[in-house]
Amino acid sequence: MTRWFAPGRINLIGEHTDYNDGFVLPLALRHGCTTTLSAADEGWTVASAQASAPATVRPSGLAGRDDAPDWAAYVLGALWLLRDDGVDVPPIRIEVDSDVPSGAGLSSSAALVCSVVCALDDHLGLDLGPDGLLDLSRRVENDAVGAPTGGMDQLASLRGEAGHALFCDMRDLTTQSVPFDAAGAGLVLLVADTRAPHRHADGEYAARRSGCEEAARQLGVPALRDVTLAGLDDALGRLDDEELRRYVRHVVTEDARVLDAVEVLRAGRTEDLGPLLTASHASMRDDFRITVPEVDTAVEAMLSAGARGARMTGGGFGGCVIALVPSADVDAAGDAVRRASADAGFAEPALFTAEAAAGARRVSPASR
Numbered sequence: 001m002t003r004w005f006a007p008g009r010i011n012l013i014g015e016h017t018d019y020n021d022g023f024v025l026p027l028a029l030r031h032g033c034t035t036t037l038s039a040a041d042e043g044w045t046v047a048s049a050q051a052s053a054p055a056t057v058r059p060s061g062l063a064g065r066d067d068a069p070d071w072a073a074y075v076l077g078a079l080w081l082l083r084d085d086g087v088d089v090p091p092i093r094i095e096v097d098s099d100v101p102s103g104a105g106l107s108s109s110a111a112l113v114c115s116v117v118c119a120l121d122d123h124l125g126l127d128l129g130p131d132g133l134l135d136l137s138r139r140v141e142n143d144a145v146g147a148p149t150g151g152m153d154q155l156a157s158l159r160g161e162a163g164h165a166l167f168c169d170m171r172d173l174t175t176q177s178v179p180f181d182a183a184g185a186g187l188v189l190l191v192a193d194t195r196a197p198h199r200h201a202d203g204e205y206a207a208r209r210s211g212c213e214e215a216a217r218q219l220g221v222p223a224l225r226d227v228t229l230a231g232l233d234d235a236l237g238r239l240d241d242e243e244l245r246r247y248v249r250h251v252v253t254e255d256a257r258v259l260d261a262v263e264v265l266r267a268g269r270t271e272d273l274g275p276l277l278t279a280s281h282a283s284m285r286d287d288f289r290i291t292v293p294e295v296d297t298a299v300e301a302m303l304s305a306g307a308r309g310a311r312m313t314g315g316g317f318g319g320c321v322i323a324l325v326p327s328a329d330v331d332a333a334g335d336a337v338r339r340a341s342a343d344a345g346f347a348e349p350a351l352f353t354a355e356a357a358a359g360a361r362r363v364s365p366a367s368r
Contacts, residue, residue: 002123006115006360007032008100009107009156010191010322011313012165012180012273013280014258016288018150020212020251021171021223023258026152027180027356028160029106033098034363035075035115037123040091046075049097059089062144074112077144078120078136089124101350104193105314110153113140118158118360133158133360134173148209160359167262171225178265180356182324185270187308190325192337193350196294196318205315208288212251215244224251250287254280274309274324281311290316294346298337305329305336322354 007028014024047054048071057066057076061084068076075096079089094116100108117137121128128136137154141147155168155175164177182189216224219235224247227235232252236245257276264272281299285291295312302310302323310323325333334351341349 001365002037002119003034003363003365004115004119004122004360005032005034005363006111006113006118006157007160007357008111009153009160010189010320010354011152011156012322013261013276013311014152014254015280015284015313015316016208016212016290017225017251017254017258018152018168018170019148019209020216020255021225022251022255023225023262024152024168024170025165025178025258025261026156026160026168027165027354028156028359029100029354030357031100031106031111032157033096033100033108033111033115035112035119036095036097036365037119038093038095040093042091044076044079044089044091045093046072047093047095048072048075049095050102059083059091073145074109074140075116077140078113078117080144081136081139082120082124082126087124087126089120092123094119101193103198103319104195105312105316105319106193107153107157107314109141109145109147110137110149110157113137114154114157114360116140118362122362130158148206156359158360160357162356162358164356165265167258171223178262179268180265180270181268182270182355183327185268186327187270188325188327188330189354190302190307190323190330190333191352191354192298192302192321192323192334193352194294194298194318194321194341195347195349196292198318204290204317208247208290211244211247215239215248218244219248224248225255227252229253229256246287246289250283253283253287271308271324274307277309277311277322277324278303284312284316288316292317293344294318294341295321297340297344297346298349299323301336301340302333305333307333 045056062080165180298321306329307323
């Protein structure tokens with residue numbers, strides 16, 4: 001029996017910069033998915049603690065896959081792709097169990113996929129290495145599931161380090177650990193899952209991605225990452241479409257905020273991260289236009305209760321808000337969010353604190 005755990009992630013800052021070849025700064029969570037592998041007599045069986053029944057399929061490649069529940073593609077995808085790569089995957093049973101809130105923007109899917117990929121690598125003796133694990137986990141989401149993820153979620157889940165955020169350059173997929181010691185600065189990273197339904201998220205995400213690509217084409221650059229902050233005004237002046245100008249302004253300023261965040265954290269000035277978080281939220285709200293009333297309400301409530309900074313995290317149109325809050329104000333900030341949400345007629349948010357945890361790892365049957 002083989003057992004692996006892979007975490008979900010919070011993105012501290014750097015939203016919608018990943019597919020623009022830009023910079024992101026996520027951290028791994030203590031919440032995650034555990035995958036347990038064992039030999040089977042025949043077929044491939046997948047079971048989830050969050051699903052009603054297991055599914056068994058015949059071994060095949062991606063093109064010949066059997067019908068299976070939608071969730072099972074996140075598990076079976078690695079098997080299909082390995083089979084296409086020439087790996088003889090024997091009969092196997094895969095059991096998964098996740099405590100990452102689904103739909104909250106905390107990358108429950110990457111936690112699931114990365115735990116499965118790492119467990120398969122170990123169980124089958126594939127020796128994929130860091131780059132191979134990243135490549136296979138991305139291919140599962142992109143090719144087997146059809147989700148156009150850029151790689152940030154998988155990087156954070158695979159390479160996260162306790163007590164550190166992960167500075168990722170999404171052009172070459174290189175990473176550097178950056179100290180993140182909120183407690184040492186008397187602060188807490190407070191998370192509010194607003195439980196807002198993701199409204200039109202898929203279509204809106206695709207529209208923004210294609211808009212960014214079109215803006216880069218019109219500006220004659222490989223990606224918006226290549227537009228510098230100093231050259232932003234010139235770039236905006238060369239675009240006729242106001243929507244494209246807003247997209248460019250968000251991406252370019254967000255990349256700059258990520259670099260500033262790395263600088264303040266490396267200098268031990270954790271509290272200075274706060275204004276960058278708030279500026280990021282304003283940019284997502286006003287320029288990229290991916291926030292919803294539930295998350296805007298939560299951000300304003302946290303700021304009014306003493307948070308040093310707050311922003312929505314994740315792809316947008318719902319999900320979680322994070323705030324950097326003085327330890328003494330955590331309860332007040334949580335109460336403020338609950339009251340503001342209730343007053344607006346929104347669902348009661350789920351609140352928890354987050355610390356930077358370790359990435360994917362092998363675990364014993366009695367631990368995680």
